Amino acid sequence: MEKLKNIIICPHCESVIEKKELNKKEVAFCPVCNKKLYESTNCVKYRLFNFSIAMFIFYILSMLLPIIRINIIGYEENLEIINSFIFLFSKGYVFLSLFVFFSVILFPFICIVILFMLSLLFISGFDKKLAKNLLVIITVLKDWCFVDIFLIAILVSVIKLLNVADIDFSVGFWPYILFLSFLVYIVKFLKVESLWEIWGNM
Numbered sequence: 001m002e003k004l005k006n007i008i009i010c011p012h013c014e015s016v017i018e019k020k021e022l023n024k025k026e027v028a029f030c031p032v033c034n035k036k037l038y039e040s041t042n043c044v045k046y047r048l049f050n051f052s053i054a055m056f057i058f059y060i061l062s063m064l065l066p067i068i069r070i071n072i073i074g075y076e077e078n079l080e081i082i083n084s085f086i087f088l089f090s091k092g093y094v095f096l097s098l099f100v101f102f103s104v105i106l107f108p109f110i111c112i113v114i115l116f117m118l119s120l121l122f123i124s125g126f127d128k129k130l131a132k133n134l135l136v137i138i139t140v141l142k143d144w145c146f147v148d149i150f151l152i153a154i155l156v157s158v159i160k161l162l163n164v165a166d167i168d169f170s171v172g173f174w175p176y177i178l179f180l181s182f183l184v185y186i187v188k189f190l191k192v193e194s195l196w197e198i199w200g201n202m
């Protein structure tokens with residue numbers, strides 16, 4: 001069983017490969033297809049720390065600054081994410097406004113805080129039990145962050161409104177894209193499984 005733990009399957013060519021311990025900053029490549037397989041968990045810890053700080057900055061900017069400016073026959077409106085749920089609520093779209101509040105504003109914020117705390121716990125090696133609890137929360141919560149769906153909804157609305165309105169991406173749109181890119185990178189590419197692996201080595 002212990003031996004099986006060190007066997008991995010290359011996601012690119014499906015070859016079965018024996019996993020080896022890596023030194024700091026080392027990266028393992030598949031011996032068959034030569035694509036990147038995994039990297040030293042030390043790299044991942046520090047990357048998580050840097051990324052969670054960058055994500056926090058981009059998150060705050062994208063929440064406070066307007067992301068889109070809409071001009072319909074002289075009537076100008078700036079759309080801020082934080083105000084969009086208040087607007088939806090005031091118009092009677094209670095379910096939609098709560099969906100935006102939890103999956104676009106609150107859950108991503110909790111994810112950023114947890115990722116930052118995890119990076120600190122991983123680097124310091126302090127409190128393995130707390131790290132486990134945080135990992136359990138983020139494993140569930142990451143599936144409830146719909147910032148990407150929100151972006152698609154905005155882009156679809158923009159395309160539909162293009163004929164009747166003058167629309168510009170405002171200053172908050174770019175931090176939002178950057179925040180989303182970091183979140184997608186951590187969830188889809190870095191993967192929570194690799195965080196569990198770091199926890200196993202704590």
Ligand SMILES: [Zn+2]
Pocket residue numbers: 010011012013014015030031032033034035
């Ligand atoms: Zn391969």
